[in-house]
Amino acid sequence: MNAITTIEAAPLAPLDDWVAKGRSLVAQRLDVDWKIADWMAEGKDAGHLSQAKFDFxxxxxxxxxxxxxxxxxxxxxxxxxxxxxxLSVEHHAAVASLPKDEALPLLKRASSEHLQVQDLREAVTQRRYETGALFDDEDTDTTLCTLVVRAWNRATPDARESFMQLARTVNFGIIDEDEVNDVEE
Incomplete structure (x- = not known):
């Protein structure tokens, strides 16, 4: 009894089927992200959210x-x-600070042009800058990032280089202003 059994791998799915499966997985992911977002809104309505709860x-x-x-x-x-x-939850969050009549066309553009979330954030920042609109107090990270970007854009190339060197030195952590002044003197 010297029979050899050959095991053949299942045939690979055609490219179209494989891509369709990927699209389905992405759609499921987007759906789950929105379910989490809606669950967060339910938690806020029920009074369950505070900074400590976000950390938890x-x-x-x-x-x-x-x-x-x-x-x-x-x-x-x-x-x-x-x-x-x-579009992702993050795409929608990026334009949430705009009035609906500006946010919805921007989302439509993001969908048709396949814009990244960062592209939307930049467009929103530019729009708010043009209109003089203030950023939400709760959106501290965006406000601080905008201030850093504006300072960066006003800085000379030498100042930018020095800043990046300092940032790398502290591994992009906190830069002690007293130590910076000691180094400059």
Whole structure:
């Protein structure tokens, strides 16, 4: 009995089927992200959310506090009827600070032009700068980032180089201003 059994691998799925499966997985991911966003909104309505609770949820869900805050912002500003199914919760959160009549066309553009979230954030920052609109107090990271960007853009190339060197020296941590002044003298 010297029979040899040959095991053949299952045939590979055609490219179209494989891509369709990927699209389905992405759609499921977007759907789950919106379910999390809506769950966050329910928690806010029930009075369950505070900064401590965001930290608690972050630790227990494995999601960054910023991501949780973005999810909440998107769910509160865009009810299901106003959501673009081809865009992420983060896309919607990026434009949530704009009036709906400006945010919705920007989301449509993001969908048709396949814009990244960062592209939307830059467009929103530019629009708010043009109109003189203030940033939400709760959006501290965006406000601080905008201030750093503006300072960076006003700085000379030598100042930018010095800043980057300092930032690398402290491994992009806190730069002690007293130590910086001691080095310059």
């Amino acid at each position: 949820l972050s630790d227990n869900l494995g999601l960054a506090p910023r991501r949780l805050k973005d999810a909440l912002k998107a769910a509160l500003h865009f009810p299901p009827a106003l959501r673009d199914a081809s």
